Amino acid sequence: MTDPTPPAFLEAVQSYLAGREAQFNYEALVHTFTDIERFHRWAGYMDRLRPLDGARVLSSGCGAGGSLLAYSDAGAALVEGVEVDAQFAHMARSRVADVEGVEVHELAPEARLPIPDRSVDLIESMDVIEHVPDDERYLRELRRVLAPGGIILVVTPNRIWPVEQHxxxxxxxxxxxxxxxxxxxxxxxxxxxxxxxxxxxxxLRGMRTQNMSMWRLRRLAKRLDLHMTVLHRTDDPGDPLPVDDPRAEQLLRTWWGKYVAPVKSLAVTFERRS
Structure with a gap:
């Protein structure tokens, strides 16, 4: 298994957080940057939906690069990360510099992905779509590079949940x-x-550009001719989906209830129809 915290990466994290030691969420930030366990759990979850062995994977909004290592460890042939924040991109590059088959691209928010059409088997978009300038344009570009039979994983805060989760x-x-x-x-x-x-x-100002709901995700899927599947928690203790009230989860499993269920986060997959 790849070392998740090489010295160059830890130096980049410390440089990024310098002067924030007294900030209310400092310890949470350190954990977010260095932890990789949650990414391995997500990789295992996605492997059950679409086998990762030999796959080409894209992490849209790869942050500090934890997901890149997890997908590489899971057997993906090529793992690419895209990041719009220059400091995050630097952290990710320093983390995967010695890992074969892993690349990091730093792009402007609405730039075209440097990836051929229909070439990616699995795309991960975790807590990203609520920050993009244009959610339809963003998802359309992910669809462009998605291979037939591939899936896009989207996880985003649910606007029905009253607390701003960031x-x-x-x-x-x-x-x-x-x-x-x-x-x-x-x-x-x-x-x-x-x-x-x-x-x-x-x-709070500038934290989000979109308030995402299940209705909005459904509309995007229809506009882009994508098949949307709502993901649910299972009894597997390793399930990475956020824990919700059982009543809200039960409501999420019904045809109409998924649009009004007060779950904290929405987790769906999109698959190309053609």
């Missing part, structure tokens, strides 16, 4: 993004707030 603030997902950014930006000016609360309110 920052833990109640309220923003139920409001239009511009309005939420304005309201909480003003709330950050109120006296008496804790430093952590004030910082969270300020960081």
């Amino acid at each position: 920052l833990g603030i109640a309220g923003p997902p139920w409001l239009p993004i511009g309005l939420a950014d304005t309201i909480f930006g003003l709330l950050a000016l109120l006296p008496g707030l804790s430093a952590d609360r004030r910082q969270k309110y300020r960081e």
Whole structure:
């Protein structure tokens, strides 16, 4: 198994987080950058949906590169990561520099992927689509490079869940993004707030560009002629899907309930029809 924390990668992480030691989510950030266990669980989950052995895999929004190592360890022949943040791309490159068959591309947010049409077997998009400028254009480009029989995994916060999951603030997902950014930006000016609360309110602006719902994902699938499948938790303790209230999960399994189930995150796959 590949070393998930080579020295060059740890140096890049420490450089990125320098000066943030007192930040409310510092320890969580360190764990997010260095942990790889969750990526191995996702790779195992996806291998059951579409065998990874010998596959070409794309991680759209590869962050610090943990998913790239997991898919390589799972037997993928070629693993490519795309990242729009220059510092994250640097971290990912430093992490996989010595791993054969793994590449990292740094691209502008709406740039065309440097990948041929219909060539990728599995595409992973984890907590990305809510940040893109144009969700339909983004998904259309992923569809372009997807091979027949391949799948796109999309995991994104559910706007029905009232808490903004990146920052833990109640309220923003139920409001239009511009309005939420304005309201909480003003709330950050109120006296008496804790430093952590004030910082969270300020960081909300620009955190998301899309409020994603199951209705919206379904509409995108229809527009792009993709077959959408809703993913559900199983009794497997290694299942990487977020834990939800059993009643919400049960509602998610019904035809109409999946559109209103108050689950924290949405997890679906898209498959090309042609």
